[in-house]
Amino acid sequence: MVELNQLLLEFESNLTWEAVTKEWKERRDSWVSKVQAAVEPSQLAEYLIELESDLQWEAVQNYWKLCRESWVEDCHLASTLEEVSSLLLELESNTTWEVVSDQWQGSRENWVQQVYEFNDE
Template sequence: MVELNQLLLEFEAHLNGDAVTEEWKGPRDSWMSEVSAASNEKQLGKLLVELEANFQKQAVQSYWKRIRQSWVEECHIASTLEKVSSLLLELESNTTWEVMTDEWQQNREKWVQQMYDFIE
């Protein structure tokens, strides 16, 4: 569980300022604490939705609009590490390169492999 929490924090840390709304700056620190302390999949799913809800429109591919509602619903009912991991991967794969830090491109492959470790 803790490792997935860290992977979520790592993804969020590589979002640049263009990725999220101005309002995200306020709750971000408490969100990070909640992610670190999350002890079950339901909590992580809720926190994943909270992060995505603060994304700017240009932070995600246009396709995201079509799948977002079902993605949010799945996050709210996610009850396994595999499911939360796949939902985080889905969000990451729909996030545009423009809103990710340059370091993300170098770190992404390792991060994705760690995410797949939860699914396999």
């Protein structure tokens, strides 16, 4: 389980400050601690919602506004690593290139492969 926690943290750490709200900057440290301590997939799903809730609308594709509500519902229902990893991939794939670090473009492919591994378990 530690691996998916780390992958969530890795995605978040590659978001630029422009991607997130002012409030996120203040809450981020405690969120990181909670993600590191999470032991249940449902906890990770809740922390995923927390992160997404503090993303600026400009940080996500226009399509996200249409699918966000069902994505949040899916997060609330998620109970397996497979479900949470799929939800994480969905959020990442709807995040625009403009709000991620330059390094993300180089490391994203490997990150996506690692997240996909949870779907094979």
